[in-house]
Amino acid sequence: MDKVVTLLAPGGIEHLQVSEQAPQAPGADEIRIRHDAIGMNFLDIYHRRGLYALPAYPAILGVEGAGTVEAVGSAVAGLKPGDRVAYAGAPVGAYAATRLLxxxxxxxxxxxxxxxVAAASMLKGLTAYMLLTKTYRIEPGTIVLIHAAAGGLGSILVRWAKHLGATVIGTVSSEEKADLARSYGADHLIVGRDADVVAAVKALTKNGGVDVAYDGIGADMLAKSIASVRPFGVVATIGQAGGPIPPVAVDALRPGKSLTHPSIMAYITDTSAYLAATEVVVEMLAAGITATIAREYALEEAAEAQQFLEAGRAAGSLILVP
Known part of the structure; x- marks a missing residue:
């Protein structure tokens, strides 16, 4: 029997239940993967809270993982038992020792x-690919603002943006996280939850503003991000780890700033887009452009791990190990 973590209903971590299930037989176009590791994302928190509703409950959370193919369906070609694979995106169901995919x-x-590394990096790598090549194409000399630059997504965004030749301004909550972000290649760090981000960005850019800002904090940080970009610059809002986002006045986008709300889950729903993006991401992972693993938890400790992630204490990515 294999361990599985089930969400009984939307709500707090007390709604997560550890149980056992027998490995399932794959359908014709499915494989069964035995996880070596399962990636954790703030999306898991949104799913658990019910901010993004799941189709039915009870449900198994988790949208990325890596491991070994254990069984294949009758119509599967190109993969066989023993192959190492990773994945990201829908359908959810990664919080389990084995799963069908x-x-x-x-x-x-x-x-x-x-x-x-793959389990910690696949969805974040795909998100970085989307943000750095589709939302706003980063080129040598581009100036970017990356919030939570020492976090799970931030660590790979900083590394990849530097790989593309950008100048990176990052925000972090502490000097400890600033040291981490510098090690990833960040050029400038704005430190502290109460730091005057807009003033610091204006000083660093000689009042010009950044070309693009990536904001997964939400709450009042989005307004600060908009104020930090140059005219005709872009702000990508990609989450609200810091709380709900207040309404944004159209006048805040003057003169000519753009606000976009890309969704990685929607983007990689298209199989061809997903496969093209994962090819690039795997190349980046092999080159060392990865998320940083901050902590490992046993699968049955998923509730504790989510609590740690939700508190904003993680300097890097968290993974679950069955």
Missing amino acids: PVSRAVRLPASVPSK
Whole structure:
């Protein structure tokens, strides 16, 4: 029997229940993967709270993982038991020792990419790819503002943006996280939850503003992000880890600033887009552009891990290990 963590109903971590289930037989176009590691994302928190409702309850959370193919369906070609794979995106269901997965979501891993690294990095890598190449194409000399630059997504965004030749301004909550963000390549750090982000950005850019800001904090930070970009610059709002986002007045976008709200889950629903993006992401992981693993938890400690993630204490990514 395998361990599985089930969300009984939307709400707090007390609604997460650890139980056991027998490994399931894959359908014709499915594989069964035995997880080496399961990635955790703030999206899991949104799903648990019910901010983004799941189709039915009880439900199994989790949208990324990595491990070994254990069984394949009758119509599966190209993968066999023993192959190492990773995945990200829908359908949810990663908080389990084994799970069934549509073969179209499975991406073969090279030997140079450890499973734990892949599990921590796939969805964040896909998000970074979307943000840095689709939402706003980063080029040498682009000035970017990355909030939570030492976090799970922030660590890979900083590394990838520097790889593309950008100048990176990051925000972090502490000097400890500032040291981490510098190690990822950030050029400038704005430190402290109460820091005057707008004034600091204006000083660093000689009052010009950044070309693009990536904001997963939400709450009142989005208004600060909008004020920090140059005219005709772009702000991408990608989450609200700091709380709900107040309404944004159209006048706040003068003169000519753009506000976009990209969704990685929507973007990678299209199989061709997903496979094209994962090819690039796996190349980046093999080159060392990865998320940083801050902590590992046993699968049955998922509630504790979510509590730690939700509190904003993680300097990097969290993974669950069955």
